Amino acid sequence: MTTPGNQQLPSFKKPPINEVVLGCQFEQLKEFKVTHFGDLWARLRKDFPKVEHAPPIASASGFLPEDQGTGLPWPRSWFINNTDSRLIQFQPDRFYYNWRKREKEQIYPRYPEIFSCFENYFKVFGKFVSENSLGPLKPTTWELTYTNQIPVGEVSSSKIEVFRDVHWMHDPNRFLPEPTNPAWAATFHLPNDAGVLVAKLITGKMPHEDTKIQILELAVRGPAKDRTETAMKEWFDLAREWIVRGFTDLTTNEAHGMWEREK
Template sequence: MAKIGDSPLPSYKRPPINEVVFGCQFEPLKDFKVTHFGELWNHLKKDFPKVEHALPIVNSDGDFPEDRVTGLPLVRAWFVNNTDSRLVQFQLDRFYYNWRKKEGELAYPRFAEVFSCFERHFRTFNMFVADNNLGVLHPSVWELTYTNHIFLDESSSVVANFFKDLQWVEESNRFLPTPEDPVWAATFNMPNSAGTLMARLGNGKVQGDDRKLKVLELAARGNVTDHSELAMQDWFSLARDWIVRGFTDLTTKEAHDFWEREK
């Protein structure tokens, strides 16, 4: 993988990170049955004692993963820890590990710690697939997503002061009024065909909180060409660099000061 310059990776004492997701898409496990969800949970329940159901995520063709015999869609399972701050998501063609900002874990524990947890639980999942003769796991896409919650009332600022690329130009002869809830999105190519970085700035709402909220999501995705563990580590390291440097590039010095940038 190519290096991204010699400058230190930006770091913040109070980053607005609300959620981080490490993930893998793979060829659907066609022999996976409903009973296997419970068996997989038995391997994870020490760390994730709670179980939730969620709608499955559609694939690139817009289809849900389904049982190959009946054609029925199978759910996405969430295995959740006691503080609701960590969870494993699984469906027939995806495996995700989430860190979420919750009351039991307010501070982001940093990339290395969350990535090591993803590696450990993904390795457990790999072993489960092999031990139960469910096929060979063929990762096809790596994913890394950072979601940032930026409360504008808290910062006593306006969008233009925090985001370089979202500024409405006020002109006396404009027909349209100033937009109420502007949304901005862009996709950037990562080096050496490693994937893409998608940045999206939109609006959000937290239940029970009336403050104005901007949600800045940065999501890196890359096709898997090398299935080695080292290649996986290299890709996630590159993705993290692009997300952190991209976040810094899209935001202003005023925002960096507010989040107490360290380097």
């Protein structure tokens, strides 16, 4: 493995990023009650005036966060801004901040701005936990995910090979025809047990369209060994570095030209 040292991170003028998610898993807030959803929204409502519910996310062991009184699972709440491009996801054991490409925010705002937003709202959330005596807030896992969408037609028309490691070996003597929806996944371990990078490539379609796309998801998850603000920032900076360098490593120089690589 090549050690980057002090090399600059790769950068692209037109990266195919569609969504970025920063988040935290923590020990379930046992004293959380349904009325607390309203208090949390009151603190976020100015920036996130819309609310939706979504199915809860299970833990790695398959458990859902449950109300201690009824044993029923808690829903996941989405607090969404007016442009539909930013949202906060919350359930009593998770907190996420999302940026996603939408019509009113097509340009990726870059990692420093998104991390700053996550950091700010995570502090708001921490104050909410403290003032409602729901804590102490005990993070267990940090998460950072980048999702890239690459139109298949755009690549096919230019005859560009995008991925270095994902190829179907053409051979007239093969029994199987070329796959129509190929998928690929790999896991890479970060140094010093800081976590793992999981890379997944699938084929899909644009929402509400017939445009076929390749979806490359790069997600880093790691333990929250040190819960200080400084340690949190260091972990997310490392995760971002692995995602950016990993994306560059998995894709070809031809594709980098298409995305207008700067560094």
